[in-house]
Amino acid sequence: xxxxxxxxxxxxxxxxxxxxxxxxxxxxxxxxxxxxxxxxxxxxxxxxxxxxxxxxxxxxxxxxxxxxxxxxxxxxxxxxxxxxxxxxxxxxxxxxxxxxxxxxxxxxxxxxxxxxxxxxxxxxxxxxxxxxxxxxxxxxxxxxxxxxxxxxxxxxxxxxxxxxxxxxxxxxxxxxxxxxxx
Amino acid sequence: xxxxxxxxxxxxxxxxxxxxxxxxxxxxxxxxxxxxxxxxxxxxxxxxxxxxxxxxxxxxxxxxxxxxxxxxxxxxxxxxxxxxxxxxxxxxxxxxxxxxxxxxxxxxxxxxxxxxxxxxxxxxxxxxxxxxxxxxxxxxxxxxxxxxxxxxxxxxxxxxxx
Numbered sequence: 024x025x026x027x028x029x030x031x032x033x034x035x036x037x038x039x040x041x042x043x044x045x046x047x048x049x050x051x052x053x054x055x056x057x058x059x060x061x062x063x064x065x066x067x068x069x070x071x072x073x074x075x076x077x078x079x080x081x082x083x084x085x086x087x088x089x090x091x092x093x094x095x096x097x098x099x100x101x102x103x104x105x106x107x108x109x110x111x112x113x114x115x116x117x118x119x120x121x122x123x124x125x126x127x128x129x130x131x132x133x134x135x136x137x138x139x140x141x142x143x144x145x146x147x148x149x150x151x152x153x154x155x156x157x158x159x160x161x162x163x164x165x166x167x168x169x170x171x172x173x174x175x176x177x178x179x180x181x182x183x184x185x186x187x188x189x190x191x192x193x194x195x196x197x198x199x200x201x202x203x204x205x
Numbered sequence: 206x207x208x209x210x211x212x213x214x215x216x217x218x219x220x221x222x223x224x225x226x227x228x229x230x231x232x233x234x235x236x237x238x239x240x241x242x243x244x245x246x247x248x249x250x251x252x253x254x255x256x257x258x259x260x261x262x263x264x265x266x267x268x269x270x271x272x273x274x275x276x277x278x279x280x281x282x283x284x285x286x287x288x289x290x291x292x293x294x295x296x297x298x299x300x301x302x303x304x305x306x307x308x309x310x311x312x313x314x315x316x317x318x319x320x321x322x323x324x325x326x327x328x329x330x331x332x333x334x335x336x337x338x339x340x341x342x343x344x345x346x347x348x349x350x351x352x353x354x355x356x357x358x359x360x361x362x363x364x365x366x367x
Contacts, residue, residue, distance in 0.1 A: 058273055058274070062272060062273050063273075064273075064302070065272070065302050067272065067302075082283070099306070100306040100307065101266050101283065101306045101307075101308070102283070103266050103268050103281050103283045103286070104283070104286050105268065105281065105286055105288070106286050111268055111306075113266075113268075113305055113306020113307075114306070115303065115306075116303060118305050118306065133302050133303065133305070135303075147296060147299070148296075149275075149299045
């Protein structure tokens with residue numbers, strides 16, 4: 024049948040085209056599904072230091088004292104006095120939260136998760152703009168894959184037999200869940 | 206083969222041309238900032254009733270970011286230590302965690318939320334989720350959510366981070 028040959032050809036070529044993005048979206052999908060348990064984009068580490076009492080002066084002078092005591096030579100991006108009880112010293116990817124008085128310092132470093140950050144950026148369309156159009160086209164491609172996939176195999180392994188039941192199971196699964204969960 | 210090589214070369218060239226854009230000094234988020242004049246954060250918090258429902262712009266330093274979803278930033282005035290939260294719709298604008306400590310201009314509608322116990326509990330749960338990586342003492346400090354009182358924030362529509 025000529026139409027089935029066309030269906031197979033479309034399924035094959037669209038499949039090749041979107042295989043890479045499907046893997047990327049699938050990996051990101053699992054990662055962001057579990058956002059309650061971990062941070063899928065960043066590795067955040069916090070260390071605790073003690074620098075003792077910091078004499079009350081301007082924010083930048085107090086920051087200099089803290090950095091000297093910690094042996095940090097880098098120039099901060101900014102220094103902000105958050106109130107009488109806290110000073111924050113910012114670097115690229117690093118924040119020092121200094122509790123006053125007492126001199127306890129929470130040293131927080133932030134690093135992007137290699138590859139996963141980029142996959143999530145694409146999957147969740149953080150960039151907007153042109154990627155919104157690409158993501159729409161990808162959705163159309165997935166729809167094409169789903170619809171052509173149904174008609175690839177004729178007979179008992181296709182819609183005439185096993186395929187029909189698998190298709191039905193796939194449709195019923197979310198419906199049953201919705202009935203229970205909503 | 207030559208055609209494929211040309212295509213690859215074109216892609217590399219496009220990436221090279223795009224890189225200065227990616228490394229630009231200022232990044233626009235959402236609709237950006239259109240108001241020319243910023244309202245001091247201290248003025249907003251001192252006279253909130255004058256500003257609720259109005260579009261305002263604030264300038265300052267980003268001193269906190271939603272760690273998991275990038276759905277809010279805290280903007281502080283380094284001169285007065287006054288701070289206000291810019292809340293954006295999840296996924297519409299996503300603030301990167303690396304923007305901590307950077308200068309920002311942000312714009313949106315100033316809003317007052319009278320926290321019900323349910324809202325306070327929800328906010329506390331969101332905060333707990335954000336601070337899963339932190340140590341016990343810091344986590345406890347971050348979860349000090351004002352229960353039952355009026356919280357002021359800006360419903361952000363855009364920002365310019367330098």
